Amino acid sequence: xxxxxxxxxxxxxxxxxxxxxxxxxxxxxxxxxxxxxxxxxxxxxxxxxxxxxxxxxxxxxxxxxxxxxxxxxxxxxxxxxxxxxxxxxxxxxxxxxxxxxxxxxxxxxxxxxxxxxxxxxxxxxxxxxxxxxxxxxxxxxxxxxxxxxxxxxxxxxxxxxxxxxxxxxxxxxxxxxxxxxxxxxxxxxxxxxxxxxxxxxxxxxxxxxxxxxxxxxxxxxxxxxxxxxxxxxxxxxxxxxxxxxxxxxxxxxxxxxxxxxxxxxxxxxxxxxxxxxxxxxxxxxxxxxxxxxxxxxxxxxxxxxxxxxxxxxxxx
Numbered sequence: 001x002x003x004x005x006x007x008x009x010x011x012x013x014x015x016x017x018x019x020x021x022x023x024x025x026x027x028x029x030x031x032x033x034x035x036x037x038x039x040x041x042x043x044x045x046x047x048x049x050x051x052x053x054x055x056x057x058x059x060x061x062x063x064x065x066x067x068x069x070x071x072x073x074x075x076x077x078x079x080x081x082x083x084x085x086x087x088x089x090x091x092x093x094x095x096x097x098x099x100x101x102x103x104x105x106x107x108x109x110x111x112x113x114x115x116x117x118x119x120x121x122x123x124x125x126x127x128x129x130x131x132x133x134x135x136x137x138x139x140x141x142x143x144x145x146x147x148x149x150x151x152x153x154x155x156x157x158x159x160x161x162x163x164x165x166x167x168x169x170x171x172x173x174x175x176x177x178x179x180x181x182x183x184x185x186x187x188x189x190x191x192x193x194x195x196x197x198x199x200x201x202x203x204x205x206x207x208x209x210x211x212x213x214x215x216x217x218x219x220x221x222x223x224x225x226x227x228x229x230x231x232x233x234x235x236x237x238x239x240x241x242x243x244x245x246x247x248x249x250x251x252x253x254x255x256x257x258x259x260x261x262x263x264x265x266x267x268x269x270x271x272x273x274x275x276x277x278x279x280x281x282x283x284x285x286x287x288x289x290x291x292x293x294x295x296x297x298x299x300x301x302x303x304x305x306x307x308x309x310x311x312x313x314x315x316x
Contacts, residue, residue, distance in 0.1 A: 002177050003076060009149030011142055012173040014078040014166075022062045025077050029058045032079060040065050041074035047232060049117055051080060083168035084313045085175070086127060087185045088138060090161045091200045094150055096210035097143055097161070098200060101126040101192050102135070103185040104311065109232060111307045118232045119272060120184040122308035124222040125192055128283060129313050138165060138172045146177075158204045167313075187254050187275040188223040192216045220286040222309045223277045224294050228257070229301025231271040236301065241266045241273070243297040251293035252277040268299055283309055 006013040018041065019025045029036060034055035040048030048069075050061030058077075065075045087105055090097040103125035109115035142163055150157055162178035181189075190197065195215040203212045228235035237257075244266065247253055254277065257270020274297065278290030287309045294304060 003078075005149055005153075005177075006174055009145050009152065011145045011149070012171070013175070014081050014173065016076050016078045018074060018076055020072055020074050022059070022066065025062060025075075026059075028077050029055050032058075034058045035080045037078040037080050038062055038065065039076040039078065040069055041076055042069065047117065047119060051117065081166045081168055081173060081175070083166045083173075084129070084311075086130065086138075086165040086167060086172075087123070087182050088143075088163040088165055089181060089185065089189055090143065090163070091159070091204050091209060091212075092147065092161050093158050093204050093207045093209040094156055095147065095207070097147065098203070098209050098212050098214050099135075099139075099143075100189050100214070101216055102130045103127065103182075103189050105182065105185055106305060106308055106311070109227075109303075109305075111305050113311075116232055118227075120182070120225065121227065121305045122222070122224045123182075123184045123188045124220060124283065124286070124309040125185070125188045126220065134167065134172070138163070141172055142174050158207075183256075184223045184225050184272075184275055187252070187277050188221040191252060191277060191279060192221050217279075219279055219281045220283040220309075221277060221279045222283070222286040222290040223275050224290045224304055224308050225256075225272050226274040226276065226294065226297060226299075227272050227303040228268055228270070229303050231303060235271055237267070237269050239268045239300045241268060241297065241299045246296040247276070247293045248289075248296075250279065251289055253293065253297075273299070273302075 003016050017028050036052050036058045038050040038061040052058040052061050065073055087103045089100040103123050104127050105120045106122045107117050109118050160181050162182050164176040165172050166175050194217045203209045254275040257273045258266050259269035261267050276293040278286045280286035280289055
């Protein structure tokens with residue numbers, strides 16, 4: 001539905017096709033040389049997307065969709081775009097939007113963007129490579145046509161709109177919508193907000209977003225995810241967590257997959273366990289503070305990326 005909405009309302013996105021039988025997609029895979037994006041056509045908690053580099057990987061991704069979600073599960077096959085991903089979060093009343101600072105997720109499990117996709121291993125904001133010209137292009141090419149499409153289809157949507165954007169050499173193109181705040185982007189973006197979150201929410205409800213001007217703290221915010229060993233595959237839970245009380249003041253820790261044990265101590269209870277957020281006057285300072293916090297925390301098999309916020313942009 002989302003891809004059809006984009007195409008129908010002039011939102012630039014990757015060419016796509018929708019399938020339910022793997023054999024139906026074989027010709028498209030060959031046509032793209034296997035450089036594709038395979039997406040489960042449904043809710044997948046951020047884990048239903050596979051980026052492939054050749055025909056064998058694409059076929060394996062389609063088979064994985066069938067194994068996870070059933071042999072008749074629908075999937076979307078997209079042309080693989082080349083560029084840099086951005087997360088753009090906005091509050092809307094259906095007519096106007098209030099944009100939050102841009103952020104960048106790190107989806108792959110390993111340093112250097114290696115390994116399988118996850119729900120997100122960390123994020124930072126704002127993205128220093130995003131200048132006013134790029135923001136205006138995103139607003140003009142993606143945000144405004146989206147709002148016009150909502151109105152044309154009489155969809156009275158009010159709340160958060162998440163734009164997953166790919167910045168290509170020819171301009172921004174939309175990868176996906178979410179009607180929620182992204183994780184782990186939210187843990188980096190909301191601490192940057194210096195004005196009232198409640199005012200933004202109320203403005204969505206009463207139709208006055210156009211009158212709200214959110215303000216933001218200066219500097220940068222970096223969120224490092226601490227995950228269970230084995231994530232995004234099988235992992236153990238119930239492992240004791242130590243060091244939380246040693247994290248320095250000014251470093252935020254958000255709980256994602258933790259549980260309180262009868263003795264009052266904390267243990268792991270999920271794949272992504274904790275989000276450690278550091279802030280600073282510069283991106284380097286925020287990175288350093290976040291990883292100082294990470295260094296205080298431990299649990300058996302603790303997994304995290306050591307390069308959050310260090311990605312270089314390549315648009316050629």
